[in-house]
Amino acid sequence: APGVTEAELVATAAAAEAFSTHPIAQSVRAYGDAMANGERPGGDTMMNGERPAANVAPLAERVRDVREVSGQGVEAVVDGRGVLVGNGKLMAAHGVPFQATDAAGTVLYVAADGAFLGTIVIADTIKPTAARAIADLHAAGVKKTVMLTGDRTDVAASVAARLGIDEVHAELLPQDKVAEVEKLLAATERDTRGKGKLAFVGDGINDAPVLTRADIGIAMGAMGSDAAIEAADIVLMNDNPDDIAKAIDVARRTMRIVWQNIIFALGIKFAVLVLAAFGIANMWMAVFADVGVAVIAILNAMRAMNVSRYEKR
Template structure:
């Protein structure tokens, strides 16, 4: 408990003890009123204060106003009837404060997961100056500076390790407890914790653009993006609260007037005023106003602990309705680690063909280019390469040692009018031509991720009706991968723009109530992530494009997290609908009973505080996401 919660607990205990003691002390008259009213002020002064501020700010109708009118009215009735029964007014306020304390504790519990994530914010960065380490604000560190990260410290900025080896704790980012090894030349992102060795890191981004800043900004802004359910509750409360206040006023005045004027019997003002006050206590919309946002907050907090960052409750609600899941292949279902698995040549040696391919592709950062250079295994002399021309979706044409080398897919060969040999090998085929003559082809295979097949199966169990894979690979490769994973539909030979077109076609086919989620690696899938109903960026640590474009960010490369994210969202929405139904059904039933005099003030306490506690207990179930 925090200091404020402990103070409230003390007030609750003192008031409860005073109520018990006063029950056994034989006091009457003014002394009795003073002692009971002092007890009332101890437990309810803050509610009265908030109600007063609301009236001064012309924001009258809220739960504080309802509780103040109802409890003060109970005191006035006790004085009017000269019954000395002040217990009801105090009891209503006491149980209301118990409910508020319970709600505050529940919010704190759900906030804990997000607070743990917020702990990744670094307090300082170590700069080495004159042989000594100097702690500076991360905002003051310029790009290209060398910072020192000692064991136990947070990595303050993104960069490249220039010296040292260590293991990194990335659990705050990915939800995974397994540490990761890091060595010289590796990229390192802010927010990790250095566990063992001393690292010297050359920064590549300013603090405001670093991974940790992007993630913190995402989480901090998540509460501002409200779901339709939360908007409904906000609008409902604005109409509902004034309506019940005027209804209570009418209940207090109209029946006695009818008794006097039309029935010609004495007006029972005390009976109807009591019913009106009971009506007010019952009508408090606390269960709805508190539990619905708390449910979403708990869901987002529980997901963040698992390394699933959801940008707002509106995206959580949309994700829960996902019936179509569309995957990019490379980097999402496969590792994006390409390896040369075969070299087939005409009148040139294997090594020479690989050499030409690696040199022609030396200026590209594409994974296929890197795999060719890795297979070549020698240092690339870029002076041997000139006139490099990259043709999007086709390949590369360049001059190597003065000879024109073309390396790409079958589209490139057709574009250059070069006859080529069809290849039925499973993998990406790089056709090679030298000086306009076909020289052979190189087969490059991507590795399917360990849990991809299980992830697709889990999506079906989670209620996803159709899975689709989009890829720029050849049809034979795409069909083979889709069949091995159990994907329902596959579209191959797609350019980046074609993927957007295909997603738009799929969006037009589905019903309005169904949502389409696109899952990509976030590097070159930003347009599709933005176009889908819900964009999910996977393995997005360090990827600005993913964090900016996606609605849901999975911080590691495990495809199982996709199904988990959907299950979390659906559990959260189930809880929200349960709380809305529970609160409204019980509220309106009790309001009817209160209006006809069946429900008294004690019954009203259950209808208000009891329902709120049940709803809050149900809401914090959204935190339990580990075993989904």
């Protein structure tokens, strides 16, 4: 908007997003902190005239009445002004005329007191290991990978094509994600005759209902919201998507060891019982069926501690 500098626009949005745990909010705050320190993201130094006027008042005094609108953005009162930060749906809901953009990335529109201030575009950065993670999941036996996102369709399709994701559903609200997961659960039940499982990976507060509904919920712990972490069955603390395939590999190896111990222990004990019924088994056989089987099972279980080959991948 005329008269609004980039630094002021970002500072307003960062203040409104101050108490949100959403990854987009964290990006906006990091961007605002960099500009407040005279650094433009990317390493360039800003001119003094580009910096917003310093406001040393605590955020708790400057920002109040914060409300996150699911699937739309954030509403807040910042320095006495009603601020909106979110997508076009949020602007339309409040009757704010805005200039739509088709820039690639996640688009945030910023308004204050009903006046449109400007647009912030956050480009999605694909993790270096993401493409390998999808390939490893397919190699591990995952039949289909699906992306459920609230981002725009063109952005989601571009990312999915680069990563090799099989199916994309974009521009979804949290309840839409739950509905899509219900459909996927039904399809999984039908196609695998009840033997398949559906896993969902998420990090935002809006992903919590889906993480709970899926057979297996996996949360990204370092960047994930508390709600997502609480709802998940598995938490990846290093936020590396490639660890999902590693977790599947480790879990399968662990289950093989468990079944080996169960079959071995029960097999030996039943064999000794049969021999004892025919008067063939002696005391030493009984000792082996009890203590010996336990020692062998423990030694076999210790193989699960050998994780070096997973760490080197």
